[in-house]
Every structure is written in structure tokens, then in C-alpha cells.
Amino acid sequence: TFAQRRYQQYTCYTVFFISIEMCQIADVLIRKTRRLSLLQQGPLRNRILVVAIVFQVSIGCFLCYCPGMPNVFNFMPIR
Structure with missing residues (x-):
């Protein structure tokens, strides 16, 4: 039905957004460990970076997962 297709479309929007976020986190970790590995540098050495990733x-x-997001950004919770 149309409602099921709309639900699937909104879920795809959400998954695409989360995948972009994951790629950005991977990018920042790759840029940080260009010369030394993550364990050699210390993963918690740059506290601003850790706070930014958590944020x-x-x-x-x-x-x-906030209620009302299907109306604002067309996002659906991922199961």
C-alpha cells in the first residue's frame, strides 16, 4: 500500500543519514591516524574530538528516535 511505501521511504532517509554520520566519524578517525595508529596516539588524547563524536x-x-521526526525531517525509527 501507499502507507507502507511511505514508511519504507522514510526509513531509507534515516538509514542514509546514519550512514553519512558513520562515514564522517570514520573520516575523522582516518585523518587523525594518518601517521601513527590509534593505539599509539591514544584514543582519548584529543578530548574535543571525542566530545564531538559523542555529540x-x-x-x-x-x-x-525523537517523536515527531516523521513530520519534520521525514525520519522513521530504525528497528
Whole structure:
């Protein structure tokens, strides 16, 4: 039905958004470990980076699971 297709479309929007977030986190970790590995540098050495990653993940979770997001951003919760 049309409602099922709309639900699937909104879920695809959400999955695409989360995949972009994951790629951005991977990019920042790749840029950080260009010369030394993550364990040699110390994963918690740059506290601003850790806070930024946690903030980005929390914003993503908020946008995916907050009630009312299907009306605002066309996002549906991922099962």
C-alpha cells in the first residue's frame, strides 16, 4: 500500500543519514591516524574530538528516535 511505501521511504532517509554520520566519524578517525595508529596516539588524547563524536552520535539518535521526526525531517525509527 501507499502507507507502507511511505514508511519504507522514510526509513531509507534515516538509514542514509546514519550512514553519512558513520562515514564522517570514520573520516575523522582516518585523518587523525594518518601517521601513527590509534593505539599509539591514544584514543582519548584529543578530548574535543571525542566530545564531538559523542555529540554527533547523540544528535543522530535524537533525530532518529525523537517523536515527531516523521513530520519534520521525514525520519522513521530504525528497528
